[in-house]
Amino acid sequence: MTNIPVVSAEFHERFAHREASGNKAIWALLDQVKDPEIPVISIWDLGVLQDVNAEQGKISVVITPTYSGCPAMREIEQDIHSVLEQAAYPNVEVISRLAPAWTTDWMSPEGRERLKEYGIAPPQRVAGRKLQCPQCGSSDTTLISEFGSTSCKALYKCNDCLEPFDYFKCI
Amino acid sequence: MNGARQKLLDFVIAQADDAMVLGQRLSEWCSNAPYLEEDLALTNVALDYVGRAKMFYEYASKLEAGKRSADDIAFLRDGRDFRNLLIMELPIGDFAFSMARQFLVDVFNLEYMALLQQSSDAEVAAIAGKAVKESRYHLRRSHEWVLRLGDGTEESHARMQKGLDELWGYIDELFVNTDAEVALIKEGVAIDRALLRDSWSNQVEAVLQEATLSKPGVEWTVTGGRQGIHTEHFGHMLAEMQFLQRAYPGLEW
Numbered sequence: 001m002t003n004i005p006v007v008s009a010e011f012h013e014r015f016a017h018r019e020a021s022g023n024k025a026i027w028a029l030l031d032q033v034k035d036p037e038i039p040v041i042s043i044w045d046l047g048v049l050q051d052v053n054a055e056q057g058k059i060s061v062v063i064t065p066t067y068s069g070c071p072a073m074r075e076i077e078q079d080i081h082s083v084l085e086q087a088a089y090p091n092v093e094v095i096s097r098l099a100p101a102w103t104t105d106w107m108s109p110e111g112r113e114r115l116k117e118y119g120i121a122p123p124q125r126v127a128g129r130k131l132q133c134p135q136c137g138s139s140d141t142t143l144i145s146e147f148g149s150t151s152c153k154a155l156y157k158c159n160d161c162l163e164p165f166d167y168f169k170c171i
Numbered sequence: 172m173n174g175a176r177q178k179l180l181d182f183v184i185a186q187a188d189d190a191m192v193l194g195q196r197l198s199e200w201c202s203n204a205p206y207l208e209e210d211l212a213l214t215n216v217a218l219d220y221v222g223r224a225k226m227f228y229e230y231a232s233k234l235e236a237g238k239r240s241a242d243d244i245a246f247l248r249d250g251r252d253f254r255n256l257l258i259m260e261l262p263i264g265d266f267a268f269s270m271a272r273q274f275l276v277d278v279f280n281l282e283y284m285a286l287l288q289q290s291s292d293a294e295v296a297a298i299a300g301k302a303v304k305e306s307r308y309h310l311r312r313s314h315e316w317v318l319r320l321g322d323g324t325e326e327s328h329a330r331m332q333k334g335l336d337e338l339w340g341y342i343d344e345l346f347v348n349t350d351a352e353v354a355l356i357k358e359g360v361a362i363d364r365a366l367l368r369d370s371w372s373n374q375v376e377a378v379l380q381e382a383t384l385s386k387p388g389v390e391w392t393v394t395g396g397r398q399g400i401h402t403e404h405f406g407h408m409l410a411e412m413q414f415l416q417r418a419y420p421g422l423e424w
């Protein structure tokens with residue numbers, strides 16, 4: 001079975017916005033800011049980074065929080081400041097935008113791939129299809145708990161290799 | 172502050188209090204749940220509610236032009252100034268009681284927040300937009316537990332039924348609009364709670380039937396949370412919730 005990578009319309013829109021931006025260098029710098037709980041994916045991959053504006057030496061970075069109570073958001077904000085400060089942009093403002101609400105459809109295809117390599121099954125929209133075990137690829141998997149180690153994950157187990165794994169929930 | 176702004180502030184604080192108080196209660200399950208996965212689930216739901224409360228308190232602080240911070244409003248008010256619904260503050264009881272409450276509240280919240288997304292107040296609408304996604308999977312889980320415990324062993328059935336019986340008298344309050352809400356409904360800011368009753372009853376009754384549980388025949392009903400009249404349990408909960416900010420004012424994480 002070949003996996004044809006499908007890019008969601010939502011991600012495509014984000015990507016086009018980034019490509020059209022006049023602040024490409026800053027977007028690229030911000031790729032260094034990772035999700036503190038899943039350090040293999042950046043805030044761009046995660047769909048948290050929405051916009052970058054530069055005006056009269058002041059940079060504003062727009063982010064959308066994932067889950068209401070997610071403690072990682074604070075750390076992400078601090079990391080944005082420190083990455084840009086090190087690149088000699090001292091005047092930075094981080095704006096948190098609630099609407100439209102964050103969705104896993106904003107995640108990048110690269111981010112999904114890296115999640116899988118890291119042992120976390122990426123979010124999938126198709127209802128009724130069995131999740132694939134990120135360890136052995138088997139589709140014989142069962143839900144253990146709707147909630148995992150963080151708000152964004154659920155806990156599954158693989159009935160073939162018998163390993164438990166995290167699933168990045170689709171919202 | 173003018174009258175209209177005061178009403179919006181009252182409404183936003185009541186929303187925040189509902190979420191904060193339920194979040195605090197849920198967090199009491201931390202390390203006490205029946206097994207590890209449940210412990211994670213309950214504390215994650217608690218976190219969602221505390222996050223929801225934070226967004227509403229921050230908006231309230233903004234409406235007051237920063238006179239009080241979000242933390243001040245949450246941790247430095249006395250019991251009589253809290254406006255949460257009574258059902259949110261009841262002690263956690265046993266696991267069946269907590270799941271019964273979660274289910275009854277989740278059914279309400281999912282529908283309420285879905286409608287509140289259309290609020291004419293952009294900030295309220297945005298917070299509701301986040302809340303609705305979370306309530307959707309909260310309900311998926313609490314629904315499952317009601318079925319599992321109701322249609323489970325003799326003991327789990329009895330406990331779930333007892334939980335529902337004890338909670339039923341607090342349900343009416345979910346559907347009562349405050350004076351502030353009545354005014355805000357006209358402006359398209361708030362949602363008319365009374366209109367949600369039939370749909371709520373239909374959904375809940377269908378699940379109870381599937382779970383072999385009976386709709387409680389409770390004749391009493393109690394309200395008062397929105398007026399600041401709370402149950403005897405509330406002060407004890409606040410004492411624990413507010414201890415740190417009271418003992419060390421201004422302390423930050």
Ligand SMILES: [Zn+2]
Nearest residue numbers: 133136158161
């Ligand atoms: Zn496997």
